[in-house]
Amino acid sequence: MLKRTLVANRGEIACRILRACSEAGIEGVAIHAENDSGTMFTELADIAIQLEGEGLAETYLNQKQILDIAIENGCDSIHPGFGFLSERADFAQAVMDAGLIWIGPSPDAITKMGDKMTARITMKEAGVPVIPGEEIDGGLEEVLAIAPSVGYPLLLKATAGGGGKGMRAVHREEDLESEAKGAMREALNAFGDDRIYIERLLTGSRHIEIQVLADNHGRTIHLGERECSVQRRHQKVFEESPSVALDSELRNAMGKAACDAARAVDYVGAGTVEFLVTPKGEFFFLEMNTRIQVEHPVTEMVTGVDLVREQLRIAGGKPMSCGDLNMRGHAIEVRLYAEDPANNFLPSIGPLKRFIAPTGPGVRLDTGVREGDSVTPDYDPMLAKLIVWAPSRIEALQRMSRALDEFVVLGCTTNIRFLRELCDHPDVIDGWTTTDMIERLWPDGWSPDMPSIVNNAGLLIAAACESTNHGRILASSGNESLRPSTFETISRRFP
């Protein structure tokens, strides 16, 4: 049984884990860089410790400092979340060597799956189908030499990678050298490792992943699939479960392959096996993410399993608590990014002057920010995840549309309207989601479909607000004389 867990992460996922700790009766310790002081996750922790230094390498990626803090504060375990140190086998090993529990799979499993070349070889041996491609063990010369044998279009990927960083699609031979240089540079910056590999880009395919859970008592199960095909810049924006592309036969086959993949590396904890599924219904192993994943809530909504609680339970040495699974209804997650979809999805920054989240039946918001926070260029632009559950897929889409219409974020440009239009798109409604769909549907970039009445209304509201100095009293409510007296509001609070 865990007693005190250090969460080696920030933002939305740190909030998610700290809440699970709180529910499980485990004390949560947050670590944060100076520029994250006072943010939401630091407040959800029982103890919040400020990291010394600046920049990711000195703070959230600083293994020694984080481990020292865990030991000094009497932690018995470390949860890495996703990104940052979550797939660093050396950190997992250091945590274990210090006598602490690593909430995740063994360093050996992380190494085998984290290095994409080793993973391919391991999966081939375990009988799990892999994409045709080539591993590169060298520099730029090898990339240029091997590319012709793989064929175009091709995909360059960081060997140590994930999250779209260091990943490039190359459609023409003349672009290969500059794209390879860029991919290697990005890989070096993001992961400290510039190795890349080449694989054939399977266009028109779906990205479908299987959630697995394994404990130390001999049980490895899968919790169905997540369809994550809608991506921009190879980062997912819209995820759902179940997938319209899978029938029970294909689901069982992929579920079995995922469990085989997990068993091949003696996997323990929560993990995700990603597959590409071609229009013909063939599936190929892409990679295994040896950590909790951004889109885990959709699986939680349809299975009723609390994946983060299970991680904590399994790490504490107990068997997983879920019995036979019974999938219900349909869940969709969209990722709220601080970015401008009308400007090629480039990151945006600004103050969250208003942040009013949707509520109501079947709506869940996993957020790392709230009103009054600022979005800075220091970290990943994902602010929050909006998840809905409904009895059927079409009702889930309708619920998501309603929730996105209610979602107010003012002061920093977000992708809310883009997500809202996605929900209305016939291809999404019909379930024709593919990894290239955003480029396919909006080849010249996206811009909002805005009826003139909306612009006219917005303009009139701006004029009315400017004329009445809207919000000015609220903004200066620190001034005692402007606050309404308690006696004026008492009847409202106690009707």
Added chain:
Amino acid sequence: MEFKTSDSRYEIEPNRDGSSFVHDGIIVHAGGEIWLEIDGRKHKATATKVGDVWWVHVLGHTLQYEIIEAGATGSNEDNGLTAPMPGKILDVLVSQGQSVSQGDALMVMEAMKMEHKIIANCDGVVESIHFNTGDQVQQGAELLSIVENE
């Protein structure tokens, strides 16, 4: 009253009655909470001012209107070679005086761990380069200039 958006300018002089405003058949009530009324149907709106920009959420859309003060002049149109986001210059791929073609990559910049290329928007000659590798730039900063070929 004059407002500017990313692609247009607007002048609007609504009829005001107390805290209610009317224009083109649309009514806005701005006393306390903001309500929009179109064809007798009411819609809640939210607005806040950041700097000179009114951010408005209405009918599921988020819009921005920058107030233009009377007498102020608009800025010159830039030629597209400005930083589309705040970030760091990773690489300068051209030098002063170099001839470039439309579509050529000129600079590589990075923000939030993602790379972005600055692309030539015309055929021409690089007139000046304002930043070096490693420099931090603000959104909208002019990165370099090109003299277009006649």
